[in-house]
Amino acid sequence: MKIIKNIRSSYSLLAASALVMVLILGACKEEDEINVGPPTIERVRSTDPTTADSAFTSATLGSTLAILGNNLLGTQQVYLNDYPLGVNTAYVTNSTVIVTVGDSVPTVATDPNVPNTLRLVNKAGEAIMEFQTLPPAPQVLQVKNQYVKAGDELTLLGRYFFFVDTVYFPGEDVYVTSGFETNAAGSSLKVKVPANLDFSEGQSIRVVTKSGGSATNRNTQIYAGKGMVADFDTNGALAWPWDWGWGMSGDMIKPSQPGISGLEGNFGGMNQAFPASHGWNNDKVINLVNWGGAQILPEGEGYEPSAPAASFDIRVEIAVNTSSSIEGLELQFWYPDVNGNELSYNVPLSNFVRTTDGSWYTISANLSQLSNGSTRLSTYGDFLAGNFDENGNIIHQLRLVVVNTTSNDIQAVLGVDNVRVIRAIN
The missing domain is CATH 2.60.40.10 (Immunoglobulins)
Incomplete structure (x- = not known):
């Protein structure tokens, strides 16, 4: 009886194996029948x-x-x-x-x-x-210098600037279709700014190539003429009757500094060995404040107090002339809120400043990035509120400080211009 069971078991295995072989051969035959010729x-x-x-x-x-x-x-x-x-x-x-x-x-x-x-x-x-x-559609990662006007050369930094067809500017039918200059890597695009810019149509640049068009965002904006806090030329709320009328020594407010030419008129200059390890000196500070209480920050249309702080950027043009590395140099944006909290945000210069040959670059910090621990600005109205001086009088203040985080002094000439607050997100 045991022998019969073993025979039956062996027969079942043989039958199963035969069935598998039939299926495999059938599948191969089916594929061979389908692939009767080249693709x-x-x-x-x-x-x-x-x-x-x-x-x-x-x-x-x-x-x-x-x-x-x-x-x-x-x-x-x-x-x-x-x-x-x-x-x-x-x-x-x-x-x-x-x-x-x-x-x-x-x-x-x-x-x-x-x-x-x-x-x-x-x-x-x-x-x-x-x-x-x-290549993929172009990507605009940075507008080198956002403070431009008609006739200026605009440089865009990004990716895939190949086969550029058109660069669109703010305004209806304001665009350029020729005269582009790109590098071999497709990471830089230069174009002449056309006339008739119209910022009621937006503030962004858009690049169109054979592969498609670039997206617009807060990194693709150019200056629309609103929100200026300090341009180091015009008189206004920031003209004080003392030697530091723009929050820095008047000797350093000139149309040029060694290796740096002004964008348009004067700019604030710093020419020094920036002290190591967060060291301090007054000449590396631009303290914009109206001790009389007048508002120095932009108000009006587009600057509604209820708007989220995250919708606004503080922007400034920076130029650096040095043979040293600027790794470790930072620009600190500092603001005291109405409760006396010192809010700040440090931006490494090398995040924006690609060359140290005196060329101008735009540096940006979002208002919501200014913080002290968990304390941040919630709305634009929080930024407008200002602070109180030691006598309890309301003041409005914004400070820019160059910080050297390295253990060695860094000798450099640095230019600062067009400190402004702009609406980056509607």
């Missing part, structure tokens, strides 16, 4: 269902593509400009292959001699079609 490509489209009827002849890095054709099952590799994309069999059918265009694929922007082809390979052959790989 063909009919068209390429996006994986977005709304583009089902579209046909692409180009795509940008980072795109996901659906390749449509015949005999695609068993695809071994897909190449763009002879660079392998990698194929996941889970995304392969006989009529579709889905692939992603990685950032390492060479493009016409970085290599004008690329073949501009898409090539699909399986064991029966290959299919090739003309297909152009482009």
Whole structure:
């Protein structure tokens, strides 16, 4: 009886093995029957269902593509400009292959001699079609100097400034289509500011290339002429009858300093060895305050007291001339609130100032970043409220301080201009 059971068990195993072999052979036969010839490509489209009827002849890095054709099952590799994309069999059918265009694929922007082809390979052959790989849409990460006017050269810093078609400025039909200057890395774009800027239409710059258009945000704004606190030229609330009328020595308010030329008229200058380890001296401070109590901060339309503090930036132009590294130099924005809390925020100069040849750069700090522990400004009205002096009189004050966090003095000439508060987010 035991022998019979073993025979039956062996027979069952043999039958099961035979069934598995039939299934495997059937699957192989099915694939062989489907792949009767080399692959063909009919068209390429996006994986977005709304583009089902579209046909692409180009795509940008980072795109996901659906390749449509015949005999695609068993695809071994897909190449763009002879660079392998990698194929996941889970995304392969006989009529579709889905692939992603990685950032390492060479493009016409970085290599004008690329073949501009898409090539699909399986064991029966290959299919090739003309297909152009482009860099992604441009990204504006920084407007080098936001204080510009018509006729000035504007420099944008960012990524993918290739094949620039148009740069749009604030205003209706205010744009430039020629005269662009870009670097080989696509990280810098220079353009002449056109006339007829209209800031009622917004404040941002937008770059359009063959790959698409850049997004607009608080980093793409230029100065719209509102919110000035100190320009070191005009008289107003900040003109005091004493030697430090702009919160710094009058000897340092000039149209030029060694290695630095003014943007427009005078600017505040600092020429010294900035003291190490947070050391102090008065000449590295710009203390903007009206001891008489008059408001020095912008008010009116766009500066509603109920608006969130996070909607506003303090911005200032900075130029540095030095042969030393500025790593460790910071610009501190300091403000005493109505309760006597000293709120501050330090910005490393190297976050914005890319060169130390006397060129001007815009540095920005959001009002909500000024803090003392957990204490922050909540609304713009908190910023307008000001503080009290030692005699209990209301004053309004904003201070800028250059801080050296390193253990060695740093010799540098530094220019400061156009201290302002702007509405960065509506």
